[in-house]
Amino acid sequence: MMWxxxxxxxxxxxxxxxxxxxVAFNLxxxxxxxxxxxxxxxxxxxxxxxxxxxxxxxxxxxxxxVLLLLFxxxxxxxxxxQHAFGIQLVFTRNGAALATAVMSFPLMVRAMRISLENVDxxxxxxARTLGARAADRFATITLPLMLPGxxxxxxxxxxxxxxxxxxxxxxxxxxxxxxRTLPLALxxxxxxxxxxxxxxxxxxxxxxxxxxxxxxxEWFARRVRRMLGR
Amino acid sequence: MxxxxxxxxxxxxxxxxxxxxxxxxxxxxxxxSGSGKSMVVNTIAGLLKPDVGRIVHDGTVLLDTRxxxxxxxxxxxxxxxxxxxxxxxxxxxxxxxxxxxxxxxxSTYVSLDTVTGLLDLGSLMDRRTHQLSGGERQRVAxxxxxxxxPRVLLLDEPLAALDGARREEVLPYLETLRDQLAIPxxxxxxDFDEVLRLATHIVLLESGAxxxxxxxxxxxxxxHLRSLIGPDQVGAIIDGVVLGLDSASGLxxxxxxxxELRVEAKNLAVGTPLRVQLLARDxxxxxxxPQRLSVRNCLxxxxxxxxxxxxxxxxxxxxxxxxxxxxxxxKAATHELALTPQMNAWALVKSVSLRGHSFAVxxxxxxx
Numbered sequence: 001m002m003w004x005x006x007x008x009x010x011x012x013x014x015x016x017x018x019x020x021x022x023v024a025f026n027l028x029x030x031x032x033x034x035x036x037x038x039x040x041x042x043x044x045x046x047x048x049x050x051x052x053x054x055x056x057x058x059x060x061x062x063x064x065x066v067l068l069l070l071f072x073x074x075x076x077x078x079x080x081x082q083h084a085f086g087i088q089l090v091f092t093r094n095g096a097a098l099a100t101a102v103m104s105f106p107l108m109v110r111a112m113r114i115s116l117e118n119v120d121x122x123x124x125x126x127a128r129t130l131g132a133r134a135a136d137r138f139a140t141i142t143l144p145l146m147l148p149g150x151x152x153x154x155x156x157x158x159x160x161x162x163x164x165x166x167x168x169x170x171x172x173x174x175x176x177x178x179x180r181t182l183p184l185a186l187x188x189x190x191x192x193x194x195x196x197x198x199x200x201x202x203x204x205x206x207x208x209x210x211x212x213x214x215x216x217x218e219w220f221a222r223r224v225r226r227m228l229g230r
Numbered sequence: 231m232x233x234x235x236x237x238x239x240x241x242x243x244x245x246x247x248x249x250x251x252x253x254x255x256x257x258x259x260x261x262x263s264g265s266g267k268s269m270v271v272n273t274i275a276g277l278l279k280p281d282v283g284r285i286v287h288d289g290t291v292l293l294d295t296r297x298x299x300x301x302x303x304x305x306x307x308x309x310x311x312x313x314x315x316x317x318x319x320x321x322x323x324x325x326x327x328x329x330x331x332x333x334x335x336x337s338t339y340v341s342l343d344t345v346t347g348l349l350d351l352g353s354l355m356d357r358r359t360h361q362l363s364g365g366e367r368q369r370v371a372x373x374x375x376x377x378x379x380p381r382v383l384l385l386d387e388p389l390a391a392l393d394g395a396r397r398e399e400v401l402p403y404l405e406t407l408r409d410q411l412a413i414p415x416x417x418x419x420x421d422f423d424e425v426l427r428l429a430t431h432i433v434l435l436e437s438g439a440x441x442x443x444x445x446x447x448x449x450x451x452x453x454h455l456r457s458l459i460g461p462d463q464v465g466a467i468i469d470g471v472v473l474g475l476d477s478a479s480g481l482x483x484x485x486x487x488x489x490e491l492r493v494e495a496k497n498l499a500v501g502t503p504l505r506v507q508l509l510a511r512d513x514x515x516x517x518x519x520p521q522r523l524s525v526r527n528c529l530x531x532x533x534x535x536x537x538x539x540x541x542x543x544x545x546x547x548x549x550x551x552x553x554x555x556x557x558x559x560x561k562a563a564t565h566e567l568a569l570t571p572q573m574n575a576w577a578l579v580k581s582v583s584l585r586g587h588s589f590a591v592x593x594x595x596x597x598x
Binding site for chain 1: 275276277302303304305306307308309310312314316318319320329330333334335374375378
């Protein structure tokens with residue numbers, strides 16, 4: 001990264017690492033929730049659905065504030081984490097990963113749900129008659145067939161995580177080297193007198209990342225479609 | 231034997247069926263669309279749970295709602311060939327076959343090699359499923375179902391999505407399975423030609439109920455079947471045996487019941503089972519020994535019944551000893567000939583349709 005300044009490359013690394021961790025954490029949970037919402041009929045399904053989608057409609061600052069209430073050092077979960085495991089989330093990159101995870105979760109679930117709804121249940125029935133039990137069917141039929149949605153979900157969520165601003169700055173503040181991701185660095189640059197040049201560079205970097213992500217996702221999607229014979 | 235009894239209410243539709251199928255053998259579930267045929271196979275496979283039911287295969291209880299026995303589909307060992315094949319699109323043909331092979335339970339009686347050979351799948355192995363023609367897809371689906379080492383092969387209109395030529399690409403393979411593997415099959419169809427080619431038994435479904443069942447020869451005379459296939463298709467179906475070549479005419483002699491027919495068929499060994507269909511409209515009845523006629527085939531027998539067919543004609547059944555044939559004649563003719571049961575009669579057959587080269591279940595022990 002010769003052409004980036006130390007601060008820039010730090011913000012980039014931090015953004016990528018936080019986004020990657022939030023996606024990795026969300027992935028299994030999103031698959032499970034998508035499956036439950038699509039396939040299981042139970043009382044309170046609509047409520048769960050609404051809860052999952054809440055971060056999409058709330059101002060990110062509200063999400064950050066709620067996280068602060070729950071996971072802050074005096075928060076219900078935060079104090080417990082602090083005492084039991086010595087884990088602190090506020091003002092840390094782990095906290096930033098949590099905030100981006102919560103914000104990007106609905107995007108991931110949505111993408112997976114759409115592709116799961118398109119999985120032909122008849123193929124699962126066929127697998128049943130071939131001797132495949134539930135877990136086996138899920139791993140060998142359902143999961144591969146919803147792969148396009150999983151990839152789409154991962155890439156959308158990753159991109160959204162890279163750009164998450166409101167929830168992060170509210171929950172973990174703007175600490176250089178710890179929670180100052182690309183958008184936060186950009187914001188900081190804009191606040192500083194004479195920071196236009198730095199801001200432009202950071203904006204260009206974000207643009208490059210976004211475009212690269214989209215191209216990569218398109219390439220992946222095409223490969224998977226070919227694999228599935230569509 | 232596969233004994234099936236099941237009842238299920240689904241909205242306004244009530245399914246209530248009970249039938250026993252001999253195994254091995256090919257039982258055709260025959261009826262109009264919407265008569266509940268697919269519901270029956272789904273129940274046998276375990277994909278549909280009846281309100282009340284009992285399914286027993288050769289002494290093994292697969293379902294008994296009263297005793298709360300319900301073996302799940304993944305452990306029922308019912309090979310299922312779906313109308314739309316349902317091959318896994320993310321797997322190659324070979325991987326589709328191995329998917330079934332790896333999960334097979336019970337002793338292996340059909341190996342991957344056997345399946346590949348019988349169904350000519352060798353050249354398709356590396357293909358993706360979307361690269362297959364409709365006929366090829368069904369062949370792979372049949373192979374995949376066989377590799378589960380099924381107790382029974384269930385086929386739900388496997389040829390319905392194929393056009394005539396493609397059907398002809400698959401039918402001979404099904405005949406081969408029936409004759410060489412002696413695997414019991416339940417074959418759902420609404421196409422009577424497929425029944426004629428494959429079935430040993432027919433279960434006739436109408437609005438969710440079994441209206442008639444029995445072997446093909448018996449069922450060919452059943453009034454319910456007649457109403458389903460239309461007057462032109464009515465006729466006796468008889469499983470005959472090739473007796474040899476008639477050197478004078480160059481025709482092949484076939485024994486049907488105690489009588490004998492001469493048909494045009496080439497290269498059939500003596501003893502080959504041959505199914506023939508004698509359409510009622512192609513049979514002429516005489517009460518005297520016919521002489522000096524152009525019709526070659528004449529079978530002597532006893533009149534066993536005269537039934538009303540339509541306002542203008544009767545169906546006359548004639549027992550030729552070991553087989554019964556049926557003729558459609560005008561009511562005027564019935565009256566003129568003064569036909570009554572137990573009367574001697576001669577049936578003159580204008581044409582004989584051959585329906586398949588071989589129908590007997592092999593004498594050798596089944597491979598299972």
